[in-house]
Amino acid sequence: MPTLLFLLACRTIPDAPKDLDLLGSYLFEHFSQEDPLYMEQGTGNLQDWIASNREAVSEGYRIENLSREAILDLGMSEDISLEGLVGAAVATDIHHSIETLIPVLLTTDPMELSPGSYGYFERTWNGDLDCFVQQECTHVEYEANLQNILPLGIEVESSIKGQYQWIYIDERPFVAQRRWMTSSGTSNQDWLVIDQDYALSIFLPTDNGMRFVDMEWVVTYLGDMPIPENFALSLAIKAMQDGRKKAETFIDEQRNE
DSSP states (O other): OOOHHHHHHHHHHOOOSSEEEEEEHHHHTTTOOSTTTTHHHHHHHHHHHHHHHHHHHHHHEEEOEEEEEEHTTTOOTTTOOTTOOOOEEEEEEEEEOHHHHHHHHHHSSSSHSSSSSSSEEEEESSSHHHHHHSSSSEEEEEEEEEEEGGGGGGEEEEEEEEEEEEEEETTEEEEEEEESSSSSOSSSSSSSEEEEEEEEEEEEEEETEEEEEEHHHHHHEEEEEEEHHHHHHHHHHHHHHHHHHHHHHHHHHHHHH
């Protein structure tokens, strides 16, 4: 018995926050923890918070910025400036389950999944993708070079890294994704600079399908001036919502063929 108590004590982790503002940083920062309790506890708290604040977050929600610790965990320089960092979150429901979505989302060419969103999207998987899709492996990572096509004729080229993982709470499957831009994006417009971009997505199962909770933090400039916060937030929220609905439409169309 003393040995069992000692092992349990060793697994004690700090309590995860219970509100969305702090949960984003908590889940982002602890994404790579070996102990699954970090992500299980944070995801469970996020699910509870969303259930109590569904209407507000469905329209888009301003959230606190990522902590410096969360960003340094990615290997960024310790002198990185977070001035101008803006964060937003939005929840989007679709009527397909996580088990249906994951194989489509991870194995379909992004340019086919979301037409008109990219000039190109070159993705390389690090790890066994099939193993992950079949839930026989809990983690998989990727690297990508892409060109985002944005409104007003804006094109942005960037390189990103991303990670997915399965999380199990009461034997129900959840998925978490973390991604970040590895260097400043290159725009075809001299007046636009996308300096930093970090994102976290949690896929929550629902009775009617699943719910995406997408969070994104960006540092963006118009020339030497930061983009107005409300404008940056509205762009990020719309992009997150549109992307999720395109995935839902793609699956619907595939099933109707």
